[in-house]
Amino acid sequence: MKTYRILVACGSGIATSTVIATRVKEVCESNGYKVNVQQVKVTEVEGIANDFDLIVASTRVPETVKTPYVFAINYLTGINKEGVDAEVLAELKKLEES
């Protein structure tokens, strides 16, 4: 079974990405996906995005990044967290089928 590489990014790579990474890992694993989650600063995303299957971030990532991307600010505001869960799972499903 494939392990999906997920890059989680926020401004400093330390606080909000920690919260997002924990949630993403839980959601993926409880839905049967094997994932490897790495946290970075959003400034580092552009350079390493190609090595990852999916990016989940609390801020916008540069448009040059072609890796699939989910905007996850709602994990922090608590407004419709489930919607973000669904988006992450939908992206993994797409990867699985491609």
Place this chain on the structure above:
Amino acid sequence: MGEIFRSDLVWLDDEFDSKEEFYETIGERLYNKGLVEKDFGEALIKREEVYPTGLKTEAYEIAIPHTDVKYVKEASISFVRFGKPISYSHMGDPEVKVNAKFAFVLGVKVPHQQVEVLSTLVALISDEKEMSKLEKMTSTEEISKELNHFFNERIDLDE
């Protein structure tokens, strides 16, 4: 592990004319307590310019200023309730303005050790009932006690 919140790291009805003034002040206060490096406040200002830390939950507008671990000597969370709201940009979309009424200033030292604390903070800011208590309480002791109670209930310290 001691308590997460301390009454001497709670400031109520503080008035600042700008984020910069707030960050310089909080930087100095935390530096005097030996919790951060001298340039913590300046680092908060620089980070805020590039990556804002304002957030809007269903009911509240707040900010969670934080910066690189290298500016932090000892992990801490300060709670500041502003006398008048400070204008922030939203973390998710800088175009969106946030009128922050509270700030949780995060001194993050070792991120993976603070996962539960950070997740609980996220749960707190979207808990309308709890936030309204923090809005009304009048003493720093009362607030730090309430916050510790909220966090201790949700974090299993034996893990």
